[in-house]
Amino acid sequence: MQSNQAVDALPFEQKIVDLEKKIRELKELSDGEHLDLGPEIEKLSQKLARLREDTYQNISAWEVTQIARHPQRPYTLDYIRNLFTDFVEMHGGRQFYDDNAIVGGMARFNGEPVVVIGHEKGRGTDEKIFRNFGMPHPEGYRKALRLMQFANKFQRPLVLFIDTPGAYPGKEAEERGQGEAIARNIFDMSFLKVPVLVIVIGEGGSGGAVALGVGDRVLMLEHSIYSVISPEGCASILWKDVSKSKDAANALKITSRHLQDLGIIDGIIPEPLGGAHYDHEKTYKAVREAISKNLAELKLIAPDLLVEQRFEKYAKMGVFVDEGHGA
Amino acid sequence: MGWFTSKKKDIPDVFVKCTGCGEAVYNKELQKNLYVCPHCDRHLRMPNDVRIEFLCDENSFQEFNASIMASDPLGFSDSATYGERIQKAQEKTRSKEAIITGFASIEGHRLVIGMFDFSFMGGSMGSVVGEKIARAAQASLDHNLPLVIFSASGGARMHEGILSLMQMVKTSQAVAKLSKRHLPFISVLCDPTTGGVSASFAMLGDIIMAEPKALIGFAGPRVIEQTIRETLPEGFQTSEFLLEKGVIDMIVSRPEMRSTMARILSFFKQKDGAYYAVQPSR
Numbered sequence: 001m002q003s004n005q006a007v008d009a010l011p012f013e014q015k016i017v018d019l020e021k022k023i024r025e026l027k028e029l030s031d032g033e034h035l036d037l038g039p040e041i042e043k044l045s046q047k048l049a050r051l052r053e054d055t056y057q058n059i060s061a062w063e064v065t066q067i068a069r070h071p072q073r074p075y076t077l078d079y080i081r082n083l084f085t086d087f088v089e090m091h092g093g094r095q096f097y098d099d100n101a102i103v104g105g106m107a108r109f110n111g112e113p114v115v116v117i118g119h120e121k122g123r124g125t126d127e128k129i130f131r132n133f134g135m136p137h138p139e140g141y142r143k144a145l146r147l148m149q150f151a152n153k154f155q156r157p158l159v160l161f162i163d164t165p166g167a168y169p170g171k172e173a174e175e176r177g178q179g180e181a182i183a184r185n186i187f188d189m190s191f192l193k194v195p196v197l198v199i200v201i202g203e204g205g206s207g208g209a210v211a212l213g214v215g216d217r218v219l220m221l222e223h224s225i226y227s228v229i230s231p232e233g234c235a236s237i238l239w240k241d242v243s244k245s246k247d248a249a250n251a252l253k254i255t256s257r258h259l260q261d262l263g264i265i266d267g268i269i270p271e272p273l274g275g276a277h278y279d280h281e282k283t284y285k286a287v288r289e290a291i292s293k294n295l296a297e298l299k300l301i302a303p304d305l306l307v308e309q310r311f312e313k314y315a316k317m318g319v320f321v322d323e324g325h326g327a
Numbered sequence: 328m329g330w331f332t333s334k335k336k337d338i339p340d341v342f343v344k345c346t347g348c349g350e351a352v353y354n355k356e357l358q359k360n361l362y363v364c365p366h367c368d369r370h371l372r373m374p375n376d377v378r379i380e381f382l383c384d385e386n387s388f389q390e391f392n393a394s395i396m397a398s399d400p401l402g403f404s405d406s407a408t409y410g411e412r413i414q415k416a417q418e419k420t421r422s423k424e425a426i427i428t429g430f431a432s433i434e435g436h437r438l439v440i441g442m443f444d445f446s447f448m449g450g451s452m453g454s455v456v457g458e459k460i461a462r463a464a465q466a467s468l469d470h471n472l473p474l475v476i477f478s479a480s481g482g483a484r485m486h487e488g489i490l491s492l493m494q495m496v497k498t499s500q501a502v503a504k505l506s507k508r509h510l511p512f513i514s515v516l517c518d519p520t521t522g523g524v525s526a527s528f529a530m531l532g533d534i535i536m537a538e539p540k541a542l543i544g545f546a547g548p549r550v551i552e553q554t555i556r557e558t559l560p561e562g563f564q565t566s567e568f569l570l571e572k573g574v575i576d577m578i579v580s581r582p583e584m585r586s587t588m589a590r591i592l593s594f595f596k597q598k599d600g601a602y603y604a605v606q607p608s609r
Contacts, residue, residue: 167526167545167546168554169554170546170551170555171551174545174546174551174564177530178526178545178546179525180526182495182526182527183499183526183527183530184530186495186500187506187531190500190503191503207492207495207522210495211526213496214496227488227492228483228485228487228489228491229483233550237485239406251401252401252489253488253489254488254489258489259489262400262490264489264490264493314493314497314500315461315497317457317493317494317497318453318454318455318457318458318490318493318497319454319490320398320454320455320458321396321397322396322458
């Protein structure tokens with residue numbers, strides 16, 4: 001743990017926490033009583049290293065879900081502040097109101113002008129409420145779309161960060177056309193003549209994620225998730241029992257490894273052991289490298305070809321059996 | 328009280344209980360009435376063969392891609408495996424999947440048509456539905472024909488996980504290709520159209536129409552009520568509600584559907600009888 005702030009452990013990390021505590025106690029004892037507990041501490045430290053490796057190597061989809069939602073994980077604004085310079089935030093879709101569940105604006109990445117947009121969950125009670133926990137209303141998607149069209153008009157690459165439990169299921173959201181707003185983004189993103197790099201940094205929650213998710217490259221942080229429905233939602237519908245969320249998480253195949261195997265994403269950005277929240281700096285470094293590499297590659301592709309390839313990419317998605325001979 | 332009083336809840340085949348007013352309706356009468364309840368005008372879910380019969384010119388419907396079937400890419404299983412659920416749905420509905428697609432004509436206007444089957448796993452959209460919609464759009468492009476899709480779907484098919492979410496992109500892009508070629512796409516929303524279908528191609532029609540009193544929305548009413556902790560007003564997320572909010576163009580009842588569709592299709596035709604085949608100059 002390199003950050004100054006202590007990391008809040010997750011339930012499945014309890015054994016690690018206990019062992020760490022024991023080592024700490026032995027160290028204190030060793031100092032105070034002029035006792036040499038060095039060999040014992042060394043033994044336990046080795047055990048701790050093994051335990052960490054085992055715990056994080058055989059991590060379940062449900063445990064990944066908890067890491068993906070960890071409140072100390074870097075959020076969109078953290079990435080913007082740490083990886084970009086000259087950020088000028090832009091507000092509103094020019095309709096109704098400014099949805100703060102989505103942030104975006106112009107910025108520079110490695111000195112190059114880009115447009116960066118993402119869901120922002122917010123930290124602390126007040127900001128979480130202000131950000132509606134990263135769950136956009138239709139205006140959020142229309143704001144994002146306006147910024148994407150801005151990028152298109154001025155030929156700047158787009159970097160999009162996905163981190164949302166999903167679109168907000170509220171009354172006003174329905175009244176103002178939540179479905180249409182998501183559909184419109186998918187439609188218009190498909191035609192953008194600038195590189196579109198999408199990175200799932202935490203939760204990729206269903207339609208709320210897809211509305212920012214049509215990209216030339218879609219990457220996932222190692223311990224992020226991307227799913228058609230939340231494990232809890234799936235458990236309550238199919239299992240009729242929300243306590244089966246663990247089973248649902250497993251069945252839905254929502255981890256970065258699964259999505260790569262299914263051919264949905266183009267790459268995985270490695271995280272520090274235990275997850276991004278254990279070492280922000282290391283995470284920023286990995287994400288910075290991934291953005292650099294992918295933007296450099298995408299810049300070489302002609303705008304018309306980007307659009308053509310974006311269509312080809314999604315047309316191929318789907319697994320089925322076709323025994324007939326078509327039309 | 329109607330002419331018939333039944334103490335039994337359900338008498339299959341002979342009588343159908345209207346989901347709107349609860350009245351029992353003689354099944355044959357319902358069929359004759361295009362599955363519209365004679366008591367409350369509710370447009371009940373109707374089998375696709377009946378829809379084809381009243382909507383399309385006689386024997387004009389030619390189905391294509393009928394043999395595409397679901398596989399089980401995730402090895403998904405809850406209380407039953409996905410494979411078992413597919414098999415059960417196929418036996419129950421005698422359909423292979425939740426949508427049928429093909430060529431047809433309406434009052435002489437040729438078109439490509441797709442119709443969801445809600446009785447097949449809630450009309451849910453997985454890889455097969457996505458692929459059939461994409462191929463239907465391609466058929467429109469290949470033959471310069473308009474595309475009409477009747478939706479009735481609970482949304483994405485959870486059993487295919489992320490693959491079903493990606494069908495939102497695939498189907499939206501399929502109709503986007505038509506848009507680029509200036510070929511019309513007409514979306515008809517039937518009861519119910521929710522979730523991923525309502526947040527993709529179905530909301531991207533050049534014309535969006537709905538059947539009366541259909542439930543249409545992104546989030547289901549139960550989820551909204553749980554989120555906002557209040558009861559939704561009567562008529563929330565109905566066709567009439569969406570028309571008032573400016574989300575859809577029109578509400579078309581079944582007896583009017585054929586003539587309305589024909590009038591709309593004729594609007595897009597050029598003097599030589601063809602639809603736009605090339606991008607017109609601006």
